[in-house]
Amino acid sequence: MATVDLKDVKKVYAGGIEAVKGVSIAIPDKELCVLVGPSGCGKSTLLRMIAGLEAISSGTVSIDGKVVNEISPTDRDIAMVFQNYALYPHMKVYDNMAYGLRNRGTPKAEIDSRVRSTAKVLELDHLLDRRPRELSGGQRQRVAMGRAIVRNPKVFLFDEPLSNLDAKLRGQMRVEIKNLQRSLGVTSVYVTHDQLEAMTLADILVVMNAGLVEQMGAPLDIYEKPASTFVASFIGAPPMNLMALGRDGGQPHLADGAKLGVEPPAAATTLGFRPEDALVLPPDAKQGGFVLPAVVEAVEPVGAESFLHCAAAGSRILVRVSGRATAKPGDKLAVAANSDKIHWFDASGKRV
Amino acid sequence: MIGSSSTRTFIAHAVLLLGILIVAFPIYYTFVASTHTLQTILRPPLPLLPGGEFWNNYSEALTGGVNRIGGVGVDVLLLNTTVMALGIAVGKICISILSAYAIVFFRFPLRMVFFWLIFITLMLPVEVRILPTYKVMVDLGLIDTYAGLIVPLIASATATLLFRQFFMTIPGELVEAARVDGAGPWRFFFDILLPLSRTNIAALFVILFIYGWTQYLWPLLVTNHNDMNTIVIALRKMVSFADADTQWHLVMVTAMLAIVPPILVVVAMQRWFVRGLVESEK
Numbered sequence: 221m222a223t224v225d226l227k228d229v230k231k232v233y234a235g236g237i238e239a240v241k242g243v244s245i246a247i248p249d250k251e252l253c254v255l256v257g258p259s260g261c262g263k264s265t266l267l268r269m270i271a272g273l274e275a276i277s278s279g280t281v282s283i284d285g286k287v288v289n290e291i292s293p294t295d296r297d298i299a300m301v302f303q304n305y306a307l308y309p310h311m312k313v314y315d316n317m318a319y320g321l322r323n324r325g326t327p328k329a330e331i332d333s334r335v336r337s338t339a340k341v342l343e344l345d346h347l348l349d350r351r352p353r354e355l356s357g358g359q360r361q362r363v364a365m366g367r368a369i370v371r372n373p374k375v376f377l378f379d380e381p382l383s384n385l386d387a388k389l390r391g392q393m394r395v396e397i398k399n400l401q402r403s404l405g406v407t408s409v410y411v412t413h414d415q416l417e418a419m420t421l422a423d424i425l426v427v428m429n430a431g432l433v434e435q436m437g438a439p440l441d442i443y444e445k446p447a448s449t450f451v452a453s454f455i456g457a458p459p460m461n462l463m464a465l466g467r468d469g470g471q472p473h474l475a476d477g478a479k480l481g482v483e484p485p486a487a488a489t490t491l492g493f494r495p496e497d498a499l500v501l502p503p504d505a506k507q508g509g510f511v512l513p514a515v516v517e518a519v520e521p522v523g524a525e526s527f528l529h530c531a532a533a534g535s536r537i538l539v540r541v542s543g544r545a546t547a548k549p550g551d552k553l554a555v556a557a558n559s560d561k562i563h564w565f566d567a568s569g570k571r572v
Numbered sequence: 573m574i575g576s577s578s579t580r581t582f583i584a585h586a587v588l589l590l591g592i593l594i595v596a597f598p599i600y601y602t603f604v605a606s607t608h609t610l611q612t613i614l615r616p617p618l619p620l621l622p623g624g625e626f627w628n629n630y631s632e633a634l635t636g637g638v639n640r641i642g643g644v645g646v647d648v649l650l651l652n653t654t655v656m657a658l659g660i661a662v663g664k665i666c667i668s669i670l671s672a673y674a675i676v677f678f679r680f681p682l683r684m685v686f687f688w689l690i691f692i693t694l695m696l697p698v699e700v701r702i703l704p705t706y707k708v709m710v711d712l713g714l715i716d717t718y719a720g721l722i723v724p725l726i727a728s729a730t731a732t733l734l735f736r737q738f739f740m741t742i743p744g745e746l747v748e749a750a751r752v753d754g755a756g757p758w759r760f761f762f763d764i765l766l767p768l769s770r771t772n773i774a775a776l777f778v779i780l781f782i783y784g785w786t787q788y789l790w791p792l793l794v795t796n797h798n799d800m801n802t803i804v805i806a807l808r809k810m811v812s813f814a815d816a817d818t819q820w821h822l823v824m825v826t827a828m829l830a831i832v833p834p835i836l837v838v839v840a841m842q843r844w845f846v847r848g849l850v851e852s853e854k
Contacts, residue, residue, distance in 0.1 A: 273748050294754040306745035310767040319763070323754035367753075 222284040222297075222374035222407050223249050224270065229279035231265050231431075239265045241431035242279065247424060252401050252408040254439075256418035257428035258454070264379060266428075267411045271377050272296050284374055294323075299368035300377040304384065305360045307352040313339075313363050314348040317370045338370040341400075358389045365397070369404065376401065376408040382417065394420060415455050419443065427451050449569040452492050458527065460492045460563070461537040474512075475534030482510045485572045488564035495527065495540040497561035500547070501554040511556040512537075516547045530555060599831070606630075606824035613820045625821065633825040646829055649803040652721075653785060654833060656802060659722035660784030661777050668728050668776075669769065672735030673761060677747065687736075694729040698790055706793055720794045721802075725787065731776055738772050739765070774844030782834045803830045 224247040231240040240262040247253045255263040268274040270281055272293035280287045288296050299320070307316050314335055321331045339345045342362045352360055361381065368376055378397070382390045398421050401408050412418055418425055418439070425439045427450075435447040439455075446452035446460070453459040465472050465480075465488060472484050474491075484491065493510075503513060514532035526545035530537050532555055539555055547553060564572040601620075605613055608623035633646045674680075675687050698705075705724045714720035742765070750760045766773075791802045801809070807830060810823050838845070 271748075271752065273751065293748075293751045294756075298752065300749070300752045302745040302749060304743060304745055306743065306749035308746070308749075308764055310764075310770075319755075320753035323759060367749075 223247060223282075224253070224375055224407055224409065225280075225282040225285075226266070226270070227280045227282075229266065229269060229281060230277045231262070231269060231274065232277040238431055240269070243428075243431075243433055244279075245424075245426055245433070245436065247407055247409065249407055250405040251423040252398070252410060252421055253424040253426060254410045254412060254418045254422035255426050255428055256412055256415060256454070257434075259413060260430075261428040262431040263411045263413075263428050267377055267379055267409055270375070270409055271298055271300050297374045298377055299371045299373040299375075300379065301364045301368050301381040303380040305352070305364040307360060307363055307367075309352055311351070312348065313344060313350050313352070313355070313366075316352070316363055317367050320367065320371050334370050334372075335366075338366050341369070342366045357385055358393065361385060361389075361393060365400070369400070374407065376406050378408065378410040378412075380412055381410075383412070383414070390417075397421065415457055419455065425455075427454060429454075445571065446492075446563065447571050449490055449492070449565045452563060452565070456494055458495050458538050458540070460494050461498070462490055462492045462565075463533065463535050463537070465489050465491055478512065478533045480510060481508065482559050482562065485564050487566040488572045489567045490565040490569070492563040492565065493557040493561055495538040497557055498537070498539040499556045499558075500528070500539060500541055501556055503552040503554050505554050505556075507554075507556060509556065509559055510562060511554050514539075514553055514555045516549050516551045516553065518549055519545050519547060521545060602824050602827050606821060606828050608821060610819060610821045613824075629821050629825045633822050633829070644798045644801065644806070646803070646806075646826055648799055649801060649806045649826075650829060650833070652718075652800060653802040653804070653830075655718050656721045656787070656791065657781050657784035657833075659718065660725050660787075661780035663722060663726035664728040664731050664780050665773055665776055667726055668731035669735050669766075669773070671732045672739055673765065675732075676736055676739040677757075677760075690729050690732050692729075693727070694733075698725065702789070702793065709794055714794075716795055716797050716800045721791055721800075724794075725784065725790060728780070731780070734776065735769065735772065738769060742768065771844055771847040774841050775847075778837055778841050778845045781837050785830075785834050 224245075226243055226245045228242050228244055229240060230238065230242050232238050243262075243266060245253065255266060257263045265274060269276050270283075272288065272291060276289050280289055282288060283296060283298070308319065311319065317335045317338065318331050321334065326334075335348075336345065339348055342365060344359070344362055344366055347355065347359060347363075352363065355363065361384075364381065381397070382393055385393060394417055397410075410417075410421055412421075420439075422439045424436065425442050426436045427434045427442065429450050435442055435451045442451060442455055446455060449462055453462065463474055465474065465484060466477070467473075467489070472480055472488075474480065480491070501507065501511065505511065512532040514530035514537065516528050516530055517536075518529040520527040520529070521544060525540055525542050528539040528541060528545060528547055530539060530553075537555065541547075566572050601618070604620065604622050605618060606629055607626040608619070609625050612619070612623060635645055635647070671690065675683060675690075709715060709720050709724065712720075714723070746764070747760070750764055755763060786804060787802070788804050788808075791805050795801055795805065798806075803826065807823065807826050810826065811818055
């Protein structure tokens with residue numbers, strides 16, 4: 221239905237504060253692009269610029285090949301789902317969904333059939349006469365979705381739509397949003413700070429930091445090849461273990477002076493490996509490659525997996541083991557990682 | 573609640589009953605006086621129970637045309653006062669909700685200057701600007717008209733501030749959702765802001781209606797003909813004639829009739845009134 225193109229989009233606020241410092245993203249038709257990053261990274265501002273709720277300082281936003289910088293939100297043919305749902309409190313569910321259509325002069329009969337069929341898809345048909353305050357959080361969320369879907373817009377914009385739901389409902393709605401988006405085939409931009417949502421929903425994942433795109437691509441590519449230490453620690457839960465390398469005397473070593481056992485690229489100053497890629501060996505294991513003696517400090521059993529917090533080579537590392545962990549705090553063991561699971565980063569944090 | 577023991581309930585009720593007694597007894601006594609003949613009222617002590625002149629007194633006041641106020645019946649006075657009170661209440665609400673809307677939701681040059689200008693007028697009661705206002709009304713030929721009674725009292729900084737405070741609590745997301753839904757400024761105002769302000773409007777209406785109803789100084793200045801008087805003015809005129817016996821029984825009837833409409837308004841809108849002052853519906 222529509223593509224969304226951002227070309228060098230910038231946002232400078234009145235006090236000279238740059239919230240977005242030049243972002244270019246091309247979202248193909250029918251794909252869901254997730255903007256993820258810590259709070260203050262400019263992801264919401266970017267979304268609001270696509271919506272037209274925030275003026276664009278420079279650069280262009282195009283929807284369906286047409287530059288929309290100067291077009292009002294009403295005429296951009298977008299629909300937005302807000303964090304706090306932003307339902308009209310005095311209107312019934314039916315009217316909440318119908319309001320946008322009425323404002324566009326859609327014939328009554330068509331409004332009615334569209335609202336009812338959308339309500340059916342979202343299992344809201346028995347709630348159409350209720351007011352928002354009589355609904356649960358999950359139901360309000362659905363109404364907010366319904367209000368967006370019923371308009372049949374070119375683009376959906378989601379502004380952290382699940383952050384007010386409890387964890388269980390969030391998981392459920394996440395799947396639902398993905399299914400709906402796929403079946404409706406509407407190009408979407410989704411903002412979140414939750415990396416799990418980002419990973420599972422995205423066709424294109426955009427990791428933002430301090431107003432810039434840190435990395436953009438398919439979620440698993442980003443997971444496997446994070447472009448910087450920022451991305452490495454942001455994507456993946458728990459985050460990647462990062463250890464600084466020392467290099468005096470030409471020979472690379474870890475903080476406590478321990479040898480690496482693998483040869484890092486010349487520019488590398490940071491070594492990283494994911495908790496789930498770490499292997500746990502007995503403390504006296506004689507094995508080549510990257511092996512660190514470690515002491516268990518804490519064990520977090522989660523059920524299907526356990527996390528071991530260890531002290532190794534002068535830093536804290538986290539190791540994931542599947543099932544129940546036999547290790548206890550105070551135990552000595554060795555942590556290893558295959559060399560192809562080790563990530564290297566240079567002094568500026570970029571991947572080597 | 574805090575007090576659940578029976579002693580506390582008893583004390584709370586006792587205090588409330590005492591309060592009601594203090595407020596209600598003078599009104600009851602006025603009512604009693606309005607049902608006796610003038611002779612009975614003038615010969616103390618006044619009985620504590622209503623007398624038998626109810627119909628006579630009330631029909632004389634409503635239709636007979638009371639001599640003391642130039643042959644104008646209380647019905648005309650009630651009509652005048654109702655028109656003025658309604659005009660002031662509705663006018664104040666319209667003007668203040670619109671100015672608050674402009675100040676909260678629009679960005680225009682000198683926005684804060686206008687806000688402070690409105691705010692400063694809080695410190696200017698009617699009495700301070702009464703002479704220039706009177707001059708303007710004379711020049712416009714509005715003496716002895718409903719417009720003359722209503723218009724100068726319509727602007728209201730208090731109501732504007734009240735609406736402003738309420739509008740500031742409306743989440744920005746709601747405004748944005750409406751924009752995305754294709755609602756322009758007027759649509760947003762009528763479809764969303766106005767329905768959300770219902771309870772505030774009701775509460776303000778009650779307060780402003782009573783404010784308008786009890787206006788004294790301005791109606792006194794701006795009306796010359798007796799048939800444009802408001803009931804409060806007429807009441808005073810009835811009492812202050814020193815060269816004749818005051819018709820106390822009719823004064824009491826007029827007083828009773830003067831307090832009935834505000835009571836009706838309060839009773840009818842009580843539920844809304846309390847809601848408007850207590851909660852902001854979101």
